[in-house]
Amino acid sequence: MNKNDEIKLTQALNEISNLRRLRFGNHEFPIWRNSVSRLLELAFGKGSSEYNRFVNAPGKGFIVRTEQGQQEDYSFRLDCYENALKSIIAGEKPAERRG
Numbered sequence: 591m592n593k594n595d596e597i598k599l600t601q602a603l604n605e606i607s608n609l610r611r612l613r614f615g616n617h618e619f620p621i622w623r624n625s626v627s628r629l630l631e632l633a634f635g636k637g638s639s640e641y642n643r644f645v646n647a648p649g650k651g652f653i654v655r656t657e658q659g660q661q662e663d664y665s666f667r668l669d670c671y672e673n674a675l676k677s678i679i680a681g682e683k684p685a686e687r688r689g
Contacts, residue, residue, distance in 0.1 A: 591640075595633040596679060602626045603675045606668055614657075614664035623671065630678070640678045647674040 591599075602622065609619055627645055634640040647670035654660050 591633055591678075591681075595629065598629055599626070599633075599675060599679050602629070603672065603679065606672050606675075609668055610665070614660045619664070619668075626671075626675070643678060644671065644674045647671050 602625070605622060609616075609622060612618060627641070630638070630641045630644050648667040649670070651663070654663050
């Protein structure tokens with residue numbers, strides 16, 4: 591990762607605090623998520639562990655029917671994306687799964 595990519599990823603990480611102030615159905619979150627995904631794809635490649643770590647960070651979703659549940663799910667997803675970005679910026683390797 592070059593310095594410019596690192597700066598952009600750090601900026602994206604800092605934007606999470608603004609996204610936390612928004613409700614779960616906002617338009618900014620999908621725009622942010624897609625722009626970070628594109629940045630990671632360009633910086634590392636679509637098949638890279640960094641790209642996959644970010645796009646798969648929240649895991650499989652499920653349908654939450656209550657407003658409170660949807661807000662909690664939104665907060666959980668932000669936590670997952672934040673942790674993934676922090677580990678990518680720090681240059682950490684993903685943990686290997688034990689079978």
